[in-house]
Amino acid sequence: MALRASWFCGGKLFDRQRDAETQVCDITRQHTAGEAQRRAKDWLDRARKTAPAAQSSAGARAVRPRVRHGNTLAELEIPRLRMSVVVFEGADESILRIGAGHIPGTALPGGRGNVGITAHRDTFFRPLRNIHPNDSIQLTTPAGVAEYVVTKTEIVRPTEMEVLANAPGRDLTLVTCYPFSFVGRAPERFIVFARRIG
Numbered sequence: 001m002a003l004r005a006s007w008f009c010g011g012k013l014f015d016r017q018r019d020a021e022t023q024v025c026d027i028t029r030q031h032t033a034g035e036a037q038r039r040a041k042d043w044l045d046r047a048r049k050t051a052p053a054a055q056s057s058a059g060a061r062a063v064r065p066r067v068r069h070g071n072t073l074a075e076l077e078i079p080r081l082r083m084s085v086v087v088f089e090g091a092d093e094s095i096l097r098i099g100a101g102h103i104p105g106t107a108l109p110g111g112r113g114n115v116g117i118t119a120h121r122d123t124f125f126r127p128l129r130n131i132h133p134n135d136s137i138q139l140t141t142p143a144g145v146a147e148y149v150v151t152k153t154e155i156v157r158p159t160e161m162e163v164l165a166n167a168p169g170r171d172l173t174l175v176t177c178y179p180f181s182f183v184g185r186a187p188e189r190f191i192v193f194a195r196r197i198g
Contacts, residue, residue: 036098040086047142074109081127125176148194171196
């Protein structure tokens with residue numbers, strides 16, 4: 001069963017997103033991760049400046065965007081670690097070579113439920129080796145900023161997919177391979193759990 005959540009933005013944003021899909025999808029074909037990150041951050045900045053207000057009334061119907069592989073979804077920041085990375089839709093190698101990937105089937109960044117994000121331990125998620133409980137994490141989408149606080153870290157086997165399940169107080173899960181210094185295919189996964197605070 002797929003894990004899903006609603007997106008908190010009005011229809012106009014998604015028209016712009018559809019118009020930008022060609023540009024965003026082209027980002028995954030860039031030759032350098034740095035160029036892909038720069039272009040994606042520029043797109044997020046433009047989208048943030050023109051995004052409609054989030055739907056907040058209880059009676060408003062949530063709108064689910066058409067999210068496609070390679071779409072720019074968010075920027076993930078961990079201020080204490082001076083870490084900032086763009087999050088793209090998808091978790092395959094074409095995505096992970098240019099940034100972090102949103103794990104399909106988990107909540108969308110900024111949405112309700114457990115948002116799953118992954119990246120390589122030797123590139124974009126390398127700073128996670130220094131993460132601590134109570135560190136703050138920000139996920140910025142065109143709809144606004146969602147703030148989280150790290151609750152704990154765990155080391156699990158790659159088959160333990162239940163870390164991505166919805167659970168009380170588990171609103172963001174970061175996943176990377178472990179050990180950080182391992183050469184070759186790492187045998188475990190390093191998991192960061194965080195709770196949404198704003």
